[in-house]
Amino acid sequence: MTGIEISCLGYSYGAKRALDDLNLQVAPGQFCALLGPNGAGKSTLFSLLTRLFVAPEGRILLAGLDLARQPRAAMARLGVVFQQPTLDLDLTVRRNLLYFAALHGIAGRAAEARVTAALDRLGMAERAGEPVRALNGGHRRRMEIARALIHDPAVLLLDEPTVGLDAAARVAITDHVHDLAAQGLTVLWATHLTDEIRDTDRVAVLHRGRLLADSTAADLRGAQSLQTAFLRLTGDEP
Numbered sequence: 001m002t003g004i005e006i007s008c009l010g011y012s013y014g015a016k017r018a019l020d021d022l023n024l025q026v027a028p029g030q031f032c033a034l035l036g037p038n039g040a041g042k043s044t045l046f047s048l049l050t051r052l053f054v055a056p057e058g059r060i061l062l063a064g065l066d067l068a069r070q071p072r073a074a075m076a077r078l079g080v081v082f083q084q085p086t087l088d089l090d091l092t093v094r095r096n097l098l099y100f101a102a103l104h105g106i107a108g109r110a111a112e113a114r115v116t117a118a119l120d121r122l123g124m125a126e127r128a129g130e131p132v133r134a135l136n137g138g139h140r141r142r143m144e145i146a147r148a149l150i151h152d153p154a155v156l157l158l159d160e161p162t163v164g165l166d167a168a169a170r171v172a173i174t175d176h177v178h179d180l181a182a183q184g185l186t187v188l189w190a191t192h193l194t195d196e197i198r199d200t201d202r203v204a205v206l207h208r209g210r211l212l213a214d215s216t217a218a219d220l221r222g223a224q225s226l227q228t229a230f231l232r233l234t235g236d237e238p
């Protein structure tokens, strides 16, 4: 069973074709970077994967469940970290996570255990009693990821999760998410920053709604830097 299976996916905004015949499969435990310049279609794809938009063409399976036919079951297997933070700044870290657990129907001891496990996974246990307002940007992002894992999803989507973070926080977040993939989580990480991608990562390059490449970063870049390979591929060389 694949973590994410996208077949023949298409989407248009009126006459504007945003995604065209997209096919992508991400295996459990794989870290797949969805690399694309502005306007490539990354947000549109995420909107379809999270059911903000209903896919008019093609098919999406999450953890083997069809998003159109079994939307609730499929969505229950999905964790999402959106670009815009949505934490309650005045609640503590733990309270924020408990609230989110409750939204998933998880309460009492089970919720406490899930929150503790999620904070441990992201190295945030010692921050549990602090209000989110007191955390720096990097720790807030880690918390967003912990929150996305509360209901124990099989698939984690992250939409440019390092936007606005300093270099150290970006490294910490990318390391944490690679660790999660190594533990079996299927990860789709949308970015336009090539330095977040490791040679062993899978890279799907999206450009003008089409998949231009799909291979490991090492194969994609060959002897050049990933940045150069990416700019050559998308025709955006300086």
Ligand SMILES: Nc1ncnc2c1ncn2[C@@H]1O[C@H](COP(=O)(O)OP(=O)(O)OP(=O)(O)O)[C@@H](O)[C@H]1O
Pocket (backbone or CB within 6 Å): 013, 016, 017, 018, 036, 037, 038, 039, 040, 041, 042, 043, 044, 045
């Ligand atoms: N509501 C809309 N109406 C018309 N065109 C749209 C709309 N939303 C997006 N588009 C167009 O669809 C294409 C894909 O946009 P999308 O936002 O998915 O790209 P993206 O890869 O997420 O870009 P960015 O990195 O800038 O967020 C772009 O050409 C964009 O201009």
